[in-house]
Amino acid sequence: MYIKQYLKKNWAAIFKEEVPDNFDCVVLSSCLEDYGNNLVLIFPDRFCYPKYIMKMSRTKRYGFKIEREYQGLLSVSKNPDLKKYIPFPHKSGTLNGLPFVIQGGIPGESLHEILRQKGYISHTKKLIDQAIDLLVEINTTNVISEVDKNIETYNVVDALKNQPELICNAGLSCSELEPFVEQYNTVVDRVFFVHGDFWGANILIDPISNKVSGIIDWEFSNSNSRTLPDIMWFVLNLLFAFNFKKIRDGSFSNIIISSLSIPASIDLIRDCFKRYSSKMGIKDLNCGQLLICTLFEMSFREMSAYGSSNKMDSECLSLLKFLTANKQIMDAINGH
Amino acid sequence: MEQKNIQTQLNILSTFFLTEEKTVKVQFFYLFNKNKNVTVQEDNGVLKNDLSSNVFESKTIVAIDNQAGHLGYHQIKEIIHKSDVDPLFGLAVFCNKEELKSVSKFIKSLNRLTFSVFGINPDYFFSLVPLDGQNRRNIEKYIFNLTSEASLKGKIKKTIKQAMIYLGLSNRLYERFVIIAVPEKK
Numbered sequence: 001m002y003i004k005q006y007l008k009k010n011w012a013a014i015f016k017e018e019v020p021d022n023f024d025c026v027v028l029s030s031c032l033e034d035y036g037n038n039l040v041l042i043f044p045d046r047f048c049y050p051k052y053i054m055k056m057s058r059t060k061r062y063g064f065k066i067e068r069e070y071q072g073l074l075s076v077s078k079n080p081d082l083k084k085y086i087p088f089p090h091k092s093g094t095l096n097g098l099p100f101v102i103q104g105g106i107p108g109e110s111l112h113e114i115l116r117q118k119g120y121i122s123h124t125k126k127l128i129d130q131a132i133d134l135l136v137e138i139n140t141t142n143v144i145s146e147v148d149k150n151i152e153t154y155n156v157v158d159a160l161k162n163q164p165e166l167i168c169n170a171g172l173s174c175s176e177l178e179p180f181v182e183q184y185n186t187v188v189d190r191v192f193f194v195h196g197d198f199w200g201a202n203i204l205i206d207p208i209s210n211k212v213s214g215i216i217d218w219e220f221s222n223s224n225s226r227t228l229p230d231i232m233w234f235v236l237n238l239l240f241a242f243n244f245k246k247i248r249d250g251s252f253s254n255i256i257i258s259s260l261s262i263p264a265s266i267d268l269i270r271d272c273f274k275r276y277s278s279k280m281g282i283k284d285l286n287c288g289q290l291l292i293c294t295l296f297e298m299s300f301r302e303m304s305a306y307g308s309s310n311k312m313d314s315e316c317l318s319l320l321k322f323l324t325a326n327k328q329i330m331d332a333i334n335g336h
Numbered sequence: 337m338e339q340k341n342i343q344t345q346l347n348i349l350s351t352f353f354l355t356e357e358k359t360v361k362v363q364f365f366y367l368f369n370k371n372k373n374v375t376v377q378e379d380n381g382v383l384k385n386d387l388s389s390n391v392f393e394s395k396t397i398v399a400i401d402n403q404a405g406h407l408g409y410h411q412i413k414e415i416i417h418k419s420d421v422d423p424l425f426g427l428a429v430f431c432n433k434e435e436l437k438s439v440s441k442f443i444k445s446l447n448r449l450t451f452s453v454f455g456i457n458p459d460y461f462f463s464l465v466p467l468d469g470q471n472r473r474n475i476e477k478y479i480f481n482l483t484s485e486a487s488l489k490g491k492i493k494k495t496i497k498q499a500m501i502y503l504g505l506s507n508r509l510y511e512r513f514v515i516i517a518v519p520e521k522k
Contacts, residue, residue, distance in 0.1 A: 028463030028479075038351045
């Protein structure tokens, strides 16, 4: 395999260590869509998890995601408190014109799976708290990456202004959209570092120490964001994980909508938000407003980034429409 | 075969053969069993019953997807024989468990190709697990743990899979197999 020969030849230069006698490569696709990536998992002998992972764009068109991931990892690796939790970015480059990044592998189980299986108990609550504390570290990392340096503000609203047809395609009118746009731009008054896809599946838990061991998948990271979607995306996915078993065969939006009728779910949203906002130290951060803005961003993110939407976009859009139409739920979330 | 699946296969194959300086082309042959006759379909979608096309240009990966079972063996041999050592950049043969042994034996007999066998894991999009490495058991434990259902059924399925890996019966966990071969000198 040429990919193996390439790694063997460049091993010392990339990983700053001697090339092992034997190593194996597992090749897999992250999803079946053309904006997905191909992954080469590199297992040196006796390793029970991939020590290194080569992530490669399937087409040149989506190569920017790989570059964004590499730059995001480089930026976060400068934060000494976060460095041990991120896949170390060893190299980026192109092979046959396709961008790739080689990063360190992190052992651990997906937090999402643990939450789905164990539910909300004291052990999982500790994991959630630790994830929120790390999120605060990420969001307050004060480094603007090379990729984001030249972008004054990178957000979905800007993208939508350039592509108004996307709004119509989503079944919304510009007048319906106006309040979201207004809120979106006034949630926070400075730039933040955002992970961009902060949810349980991208948070790894060390089964021995039972603590967070890593945060992966940084291709939506943005070091120059004027919005803070991470916390609410994390919380929505907590609701999804905890209620998945109860509402069988339900979609993401249906499961969350059903869960919002349970007072414990509202308490969970408020508790997570309270922990996050107190640690972030941002005055007047509004839980409901942040939730709406997060859903707004997630409804249009893939469309504005890739030019095509996926199932999750429409799920977020359904949730967005539901929440904006149900004032009493928003009041409960805001603690009124 | 579903179009998206073909694209994913092609894409994954390209990953195996990526190099710094070369551009490669994948030429796909699908072998089907139609009334006990093997039909060969190339990736341009034109059905052909002969193998006279001049596709073996330089830096071509020949990929053969054998869905004709044992009947396809002869055609696989013919396609490989038609490709010369020098211009052939790589070879990938997708096959089922039944013909895996005979196709591997044939490729081994050529002496001009080095090859590896991969299992196609049916549970995680499109993943290829190396089966001839020394670390196979650890790799399989990891890969078959990537997806899991929270249900009791899912947990049982997972336990059975891990037991099969432990007992050395993991070949049964793969949907199909792919043999990846490159010229020996490369």
